[in-house]
Amino acid sequence: MLSRRIIPCLDVRDGQVVKGVRFRDHAVVGGIVELALRYRDAGADELVFYDITASPERRAVDRAWVERVAREIDIPFCVAGGIRSVDEARAVLHAGADKVSINSPALERPALITELADAFGVQCVVVGVDSLRDGDGQWRVRQYTGDPSRAQALPWRTLDWVVEAQRLGAGEIVLNCMGSDGVRAGYDVAQLAQVRAVCAVPLIASGGAGTPEHFRDVFVRADVDGALAASVFHTGAVDINALKHWLAGQGMAVRVPTRQRMQVGS
Amino acid sequence: MTMPLATFATTRSADDRQPSPSVVLVDAGGTNIGSMRYALQRLGVQAPLTSDPETIRSAGKVILPGVGAAAPAMARLRASGLVELLRGLTQPVLGVCLGMQLLCAHSEEGGVDCLGVIPACVRRLQPAPGLRVPHMGWNRLRACAAHPLLEGLDDDAQAYFVHSYAVPVGDATLAVAEHGSAFSAVIARGNFQGMQFHPERSAAVGARLLHNFLAL
Numbered sequence: 001m002l003s004r005r006i007i008p009c010l011d012v013r014d015g016q017v018v019k020g021v022r023f024r025d026h027a028v029v030g031g032i033v034e035l036a037l038r039y040r041d042a043g044a045d046e047l048v049f050y051d052i053t054a055s056p057e058r059r060a061v062d063r064a065w066v067e068r069v070a071r072e073i074d075i076p077f078c079v080a081g082g083i084r085s086v087d088e089a090r091a092v093l094h095a096g097a098d099k100v101s102i103n104s105p106a107l108e109r110p111a112l113i114t115e116l117a118d119a120f121g122v123q124c125v126v127v128g129v130d131s132l133r134d135g136d137g138q139w140r141v142r143q144y145t146g147d148p149s150r151a152q153a154l155p156w157r158t159l160d161w162v163v164e165a166q167r168l169g170a171g172e173i174v175l176n177c178m179g180s181d182g183v184r185a186g187y188d189v190a191q192l193a194q195v196r197a198v199c200a201v202p203l204i205a206s207g208g209a210g211t212p213e214h215f216r217d218v219f220v221r222a223d224v225d226g227a228l229a230a231s232v233f234h235t236g237a238v239d240i241n242a243l244k245h246w247l248a249g250q251g252m253a254v255r256v257p258t259r260q261r262m263q264v265g266s
Numbered sequence: 267m268t269m270p271l272a273t274f275a276t277t278r279s280a281d282d283r284q285p286s287p288s289v290v291l292v293d294a295g296g297t298n299i300g301s302m303r304y305a306l307q308r309l310g311v312q313a314p315l316t317s318d319p320e321t322i323r324s325a326g327k328v329i330l331p332g333v334g335a336a337a338p339a340m341a342r343l344r345a346s347g348l349v350e351l352l353r354g355l356t357q358p359v360l361g362v363c364l365g366m367q368l369l370c371a372h373s374e375e376g377g378v379d380c381l382g383v384i385p386a387c388v389r390r391l392q393p394a395p396g397l398r399v400p401h402m403g404w405n406r407l408r409a410c411a412a413h414p415l416l417e418g419l420d421d422d423a424q425a426y427f428v429h430s431y432a433v434p435v436g437d438a439t440l441a442v443a444e445h446g447s448a449f450s451a452v453i454a455r456g457n458f459q460g461m462q463f464h465p466e467r468s469a470a471v472g473a474r475l476l477h478n479f480l481a482l
Binding site (some may be wrong): 040045067094096172 | 300301304305307308334335393396398400401402403404405406418419420422423424426428429430444445464466467468469470471472473474
């Protein structure tokens with residue numbers, strides 16, 4: 001049975017991992033490779049690296065650290081930030097990333113999703129969606145959220161954009177629920193369940209994790225394939241190894257960190 | 267480049283002047299070869315990527331990685347003149363993901379005949395309610411035959427899969443995984459073996475399985 005994935009997200013800025021609250025006020029958490037290895041050892045199923053300023057600054061992701069991570073890490077990882085062409089995606093994939101995630105550039109030019117799917121297969125193409133509820137009660141998509149001075153609301157309804165992204169070739173959707181991001185009050189289960197209903201490809205929840213119960217709830221109530229979190233892992237408020245064991249005890253299909261040994265007889 | 271070295275019987279030191287590398291990766295034009303090279307480097311093995319027939323023929327071990335679709339991959343192998351060469355190899359050969367599927371007789375993906383060294387056919391995974399295709403993520407391996415490739419594998423071992431086509435359970439199956447129904451996760455016939463998952467992305471479980479292959 002397919003395991004539900006626990007995915008630490010590492011927001012990268014100027015070569016280091018940072019974390020802000022509600023996408024703002026970023027503070028340094030640590031080094032990229034050092035944190036990646038720590039989470040791998042703790043039992044993370046996958047890692048996502050967001051170069052949070054690449055898209056607003058209109059520059060490509062720095063592939064040097066992608067290659068450093070790929071040399072050290074033996075779990076899948078996805079790179080997001082500033083990828084706006086097949087060539088830029090190829091550079092990141094050749095550097096060793098398993099997937100690329102596109103967000104603002106896909107909103108600028110939706111055909112990019114199809115171009116990437118045709119070039120690398122849908123399994124390599126993740127579409128990140130930053131979503132916030134407006135005054136009229138509708139969830140709508142936000143763009144350039146890495147830079148408060150450029151962040152903007154779009155007319156796309158979140159559900160419509162998720163459907164369109166799949167039609168164009170998205171192999172996975174990461175839904176960043178901005179209203180709950182960084183405040184640790186739980187995932188936006190209501191929104192995620194609605195998106196799940198229109199999402200036939202893997203769906204990853206992002207924004208709001210604070211306790212082990214929040215992970216269980218989003219798996220059980222929104223049927224997401226994976227749950228992404230940052231601050232609770234960075235601060236140690238939730239330990240991934242303990243979380244996996246707890247979820248397994250709750251009857252969830254998860255990968256509990258293995259005792260696998262390399263040498264015969266050990 | 268300096269890499270942490272673990273010593274295995276199959277590993278030759280970097281300054282060994284041996285003309286034929288102990289392990290080669292067959293260049294079938296896939297994109298994501300880097301992660302497999304790095305995984306082998308972590309095991310102390312420098313594996314060149316090559317489409318040169320003589321280098322492949324004389325290698326101690328051959329790995330056929332694969333990303334993409336079966337039909338274009340077979341077309342590339344044909345264009346490189348590698349089809350008959352790969353069929354005739356007698357050293358241990360490992361096909362990974364699409365590479366495993368290419369070892370089989372036929373694939374439903376593009377309706378293409380493959381290398382045919384393992385008597386099995388590749389079928390599309392059938393979507394069902396609550397069952398996402400592609401099958402993407404970690405899933406449990408269950409061994410169903412004894413084989414040196416599975417030596418020391420934990421009972422609760424999981425590996426990382428990304429695929430939409432699979433080999434049904436059959437005579438060549440060594441281990442299965444379940445996504446809706448059981449399918450072949452590891453297969454072997456003679457000197458040919460295949461892994462449907464990505465050992466290079468399957469943490470300690472994957473490293474152990476690659477280590478076992480290198481020790482064959």
